Amino acid sequence: MKPLILVLLMAGTVPRVLAQTSGEPLTLERAVQLALENNNLVKAAEEGVLAAEARIRFANSSYFPKINFDQNSTRGNNPVYVFGSLLTQRRFTAGDFALDKLNTPPPLNNVQNKFSFTQLVFDFGRVRKGVRLSRVGREVAEKDLAKTRSVLVFRVMKAYFQVLLSEEMVKVAEEAVKSGQADLSKAETSLKAGLAVESDVLSMRVHLASQNEELVKARNQRQLAYSNLNFEMGMPLGQTYTLLLPRKVAVVDALDLAELQKQALELRPDYKQAQLASQSTELAVESARGEFWPVVSAVGSWETDSNKYFSAPGNNWLVGVNVHFNIFSGRADQARLAESRSQERRQRAMQEHLAQAIRLQVQQAYLELDTAAQRITVNEQTSAQAGESLRIIRNRYQAGLATVTDVLRAETALNGSRTNYLKAQFDQKISRANLELQVGRLDENSGLLRE
Numbered sequence: 001m002k003p004l005i006l007v008l009l010m011a012g013t014v015p016r017v018l019a020q021t022s023g024e025p026l027t028l029e030r031a032v033q034l035a036l037e038n039n040n041l042v043k044a045a046e047e048g049v050l051a052a053e054a055r056i057r058f059a060n061s062s063y064f065p066k067i068n069f070d071q072n073s074t075r076g077n078n079p080v081y082v083f084g085s086l087l088t089q090r091r092f093t094a095g096d097f098a099l100d101k102l103n104t105p106p107p108l109n110n111v112q113n114k115f116s117f118t119q120l121v122f123d124f125g126r127v128r129k130g131v132r133l134s135r136v137g138r139e140v141a142e143k144d145l146a147k148t149r150s151v152l153v154f155r156v157m158k159a160y161f162q163v164l165l166s167e168e169m170v171k172v173a174e175e176a177v178k179s180g181q182a183d184l185s186k187a188e189t190s191l192k193a194g195l196a197v198e199s200d201v202l203s204m205r206v207h208l209a210s211q212n213e214e215l216v217k218a219r220n221q222r223q224l225a226y227s228n229l230n231f232e233m234g235m236p237l238g239q240t241y242t243l244l245l246p247r248k249v250a251v252v253d254a255l256d257l258a259e260l261q262k263q264a265l266e267l268r269p270d271y272k273q274a275q276l277a278s279q280s281t282e283l284a285v286e287s288a289r290g291e292f293w294p295v296v297s298a299v300g301s302w303e304t305d306s307n308k309y310f311s312a313p314g315n316n317w318l319v320g321v322n323v324h325f326n327i328f329s330g331r332a333d334q335a336r337l338a339e340s341r342s343q344e345r346r347q348r349a350m351q352e353h354l355a356q357a358i359r360l361q362v363q364q365a366y367l368e369l370d371t372a373a374q375r376i377t378v379n380e381q382t383s384a385q386a387g388e389s390l391r392i393i394r395n396r397y398q399a400g401l402a403t404v405t406d407v408l409r410a411e412t413a414l415n416g417s418r419t420n421y422l423k424a425q426f427d428q429k430i431s432r433a434n435l436e437l438q439v440g441r442l443d444e445n446s447g448l449l450r451e
Contacts, residue, residue: 026241028160029449031233035156036149036444038234045145052138059134062127065119070112077107085110088305090314113313114303121321124293125286133283140276146443147269152232153444154437158430159229164245165426166222169419173215176415180208183407186398207408211415257366260439261359267440268358274351281344288337294325358438365438369431375424383421386414 036042076082082105086092089110095101120127184204190196227237265271299322304313326333390410396402436442 025244027244028157031160031229032153032156032444032449034233034235035152039152039232040234041148042145042152045141045148048141049138049145052134052141056131056134056138059127059131062120062130065117067115067117070114070116072112072114073109074112075107075109077105079103079105081110082106082108085305085307088112088303088314088316089307091307109307110305111307111309111313112303112305114301116301117299118322119298121296121298123295124290126290126295129283129287129290133280133287136276136280136283140273140280143269143273143276147273149444150269150437150440150442153442153446153449154433156229156232157433157448159225159232160243161426161429163222163225163229163243165422166218166225167243168422170215170218170222172415172418172422173211173218176211176411177208177215179411180204180211183394183411184208190398203405203408207411257363260366260435261362263441264358264362264439265355268438269440271351271354271358271440274347274354278344278347278351281340281347285337285340285344288333288340291326291333291336294323297322297324361438362435365431365435369428369435372424372428372431376421376428379417379421379424383414383417386410386417390414 074081074085079102083092083096083102085108086096096105184201187196187201187204191198191201226240230237230239298319300317300319302315302317304315306313390407390413393402393406393410396406433442433448436446436448442448
């Protein structure tokens with residue numbers, strides 16, 4: 001296929017202002033801005049980024065000491081409890097060694113205020129890997145936000161052009177009704193003059209009824225198109241606008257398909273997400289290996305113990321080192337490592353599958369754009385030919401050289417060619433936006449919004 005250089009032929013063919021409402025016109029660029037500000041999917045993706053940043057702070061918290069405060073108020077006559085509490089309160093005396101007092105001590109109150117701390121010393125990189133994993137998670141959330149915004153820009157562009165198309169389809173339907181009414185009037189006049197038969201008039205009336213039905217459908221489609229645009233922008237569904245059709249001639253960069261596919265793998269946020277997911281599974285494997293190594297922590301505490309509030313307490317402190325080594329856990333660690341390795345291989349396969357799918361999506365968008373451009377040329381010629389054909393057949397019908405069926409068939413062909421021409425024009429614009437989306441170049445700063 002030749003390098004893709006497609007020129008939009010719409011300038012001067014469609015009226016610039018298509019929706020008659022009051023207020024400032026709604027440009028495509030402004031519609032995209034409103035969507036990015038109000039659409040709930042974008043807001044949800046932004047919250048996902050904030051949540052990922054919070055997970056990073058949570059992962060980093062393992063580097064800091066954990067300090068806790070506990071206060072306990074207890075009373076009892078358990079011999080061990082009484083003996084230990086007297087010692088921590090620093091009120092143990094020689095009289096407390098009496099056997100009857102040791103065996104059946106009187107109830108004792110103990111008010112304990114305790115500060116304790118734990119500080120991780122060394123864990124063979126578990127925390128470090130957890131922090132790296134959370135940072136990868138933030139990048140995944142950022143790419144998800146970028147993908148959400150890009151897809152939303154495309155959906156707004158598509159909805160915007162569908163509104164413009166629906167306005168034009170209403171005009172085509174209205175012209176068809178006017179034409180049908182004129183033909184019916186001529187047929188009725190010819191019938192009165194004895195130049196036509198009753199069946200001609202009946203056929204014209206049936207045809208006009210069909211055109212009125214198409215007009216009703218076109219108007220309802222226009223209303224639905226406005227609602228869809230409002231939905232994407234996060235606006236009330238019943239609101240209407242004055243929409244502007246860009247006049248600038250649009251040219252697609254002369255890039256071949258292979259270059260576009262290469263760019264897509266470099267720019268597409270969903271492919272970057274897949275790459276980050278592969279990094280996550282690699283870190284998960286490393287983290288699973290770390291479970292086989294011990295964890296070293298420093299521990300300590302300071303407490304006060306007294307038999308009542310606001311009395312002189314006994315002060316006690318304790319410091320030490322804790323080494324935790326999981327000797328056997330029912331092979332849970334081995335199972336976790338095996339799962340992580342399988343997930344790593346699975347993610348690599350999914351990433352390659354996505355790469356191939358992206359190449360296919362770019363190719364499809366590329367060919368759809370080429371098809372739309374060629375349809376414009378073909379349908380422009382067909383529309384002109386159908387109009388001339390209808391003019392000739394009407395003249396022949398007035399001269400008694402053609403039947404009413406010939407006229408109706410020509411009118412149907414003209415309406416169809418006009419509809420196909422309009423659809424081809426708008427399909428090219430949507431196809432251009434879709435190609436930019438599939439390559440990963442479509443965002444709120446795209447030049448397509450200002451053409």
